[in-house]
Amino acid sequence: MAELKRVKVRKLNLKAVVILLLILYLIVMLLYTLFTMPIKNIYITGTTLLTDNEIIEAAGIKDYPAIFKTSASKLEEELEKLELVESVEVKKTLTGKLTINITEAIPLFYNRNTNQVVLSNGVSVEDNSKYLGIPTLINYVPTDILEDFIASFKEIDSDIIKMINEIEYNPDISNDITIDEYRFLLRMNDTNHVYVNIINMERLNDYESIFATVGDLNGTIYLDSYNADNIIFEAFGSEDETTGGEVSDETEN
Numbered sequence: 001m002a003e004l005k006r007v008k009v010r011k012l013n014l015k016a017v018v019i020l021l022l023i024l025y026l027i028v029m030l031l032y033t034l035f036t037m038p039i040k041n042i043y044i045t046g047t048t049l050l051t052d053n054e055i056i057e058a059a060g061i062k063d064y065p066a067i068f069k070t071s072a073s074k075l076e077e078e079l080e081k082l083e084l085v086e087s088v089e090v091k092k093t094l095t096g097k098l099t100i101n102i103t104e105a106i107p108l109f110y111n112r113n114t115n116q117v118v119l120s121n122g123v124s125v126e127d128n129s130k131y132l133g134i135p136t137l138i139n140y141v142p143t144d145i146l147e148d149f150i151a152s153f154k155e156i157d158s159d160i161i162k163m164i165n166e167i168e169y170n171p172d173i174s175n176d177i178t179i180d181e182y183r184f185l186l187r188m189n190d191t192n193h194v195y196v197n198i199i200n201m202e203r204l205n206d207y208e209s210i211f212a213t214v215g216d217l218n219g220t221i222y223l224d225s226y227n228a229d230n231i232i233f234e235a236f237g238s239e240d241e242t243t244g245g246e247v248s249d250e251t252e253n
Contacts, residue, residue: 039064040096047102049130050084055100058082067096075100086121107131108153109167112138120154122147135164135186145169145182145198152201160207165189172224183224196223 039061044052056062059075072090079088079102086105092098105119110131116124117131141149153161166187172180186194186204192211196204203223210221210231219235 034094035068036066037068037096039067039070039098041098043097043099045099045101047104049104049107050082050102054082055079055102059100061098067092067098070098083119083123083125106154106158107134108150108161109135109137109164112136113140118150120150122150133162135161135167137167137169139169141169148182148198149184149201152198155202156204160204163189163207170195180224191218193220194223195220199226200224 042052042056042061042064044055047055058081059078061070061075070092072092075090076088079085079090079100084105085102087103089101090098091101105121105123108118108120110117110127111124114124115127117127117134118124118137164186168185168187170183170185171178172183180197182198184196184198186196188194188207190211194204194207200223207221210233214233214235217233217235219233222232222234225232
C-alpha cells in the first residue's frame, strides 16, 4: 500500500497582497497625475520686441495643456516660424514649469527699395512702423553683396547701429575700374560720414572711441582701408578732400 504524501498549503498573506495593491495603485496614480498635470508656470526669457502673449499664442499653450503631452521640440518648431525668432529652446520640469528661452532676430535696417525691414536672421518683413531707430538703406545693392553685408552688419553693436541714419552702397570706382565693390557710405546721426567695406565692418564698433580722438571736428572717417594700423579722418571743408589726416587707432591691439 503506497504511502500518502502530505501537501502543504500555504495560507494567502492578505496583508502583503493589500500592501502590494496599494503600492501599485499609488504608482499608477502618480503616473496619471504626472501625465495629465497641466502647465503651471510659463517663463519667457530673451525677448524685447515680442510680447509674452504673442509667444504663448504661437506656441498654442494659452489653455495650459498637460505639460508631458506638450512636446518641447514641437513648441520650438512652432515658435521658430515667428519672423522675429532667430532661435528658441524649450525646457520642462516635473513640477509643471515651462521655460522658453528665445533669441530674437534684430532689426538691422529699413530697405527703401523693397519697403521692408531686414532682420539679423536674413528675413525681410513688412515695415509697419514697429521697428524704430534703425538706419535706412537708400539704394540698390546686388543680392550677393547685400547678403554678405547683412552677415557682417549684424555683428555690430546695436547702440552703434542706432547711431546710423542712412546706408548707401558706394563702391570705390576710379576711371571706370572697380577698386572695391564691397564699400558702403554711412551717414551718422551726428552728421559724420563713415566709409566702410564688408571685410572691415567690425571696426564700426570702435566708432565712438575713434571720434573721441578728433575733438569737436566733424568729417569723414575711412574704415575701408586694408591697413588697420591707422584710420584716416577728413574734416568737412578741408581743402584736400582726398587725403585727409590720420588718426591713431588706439582701439587696435
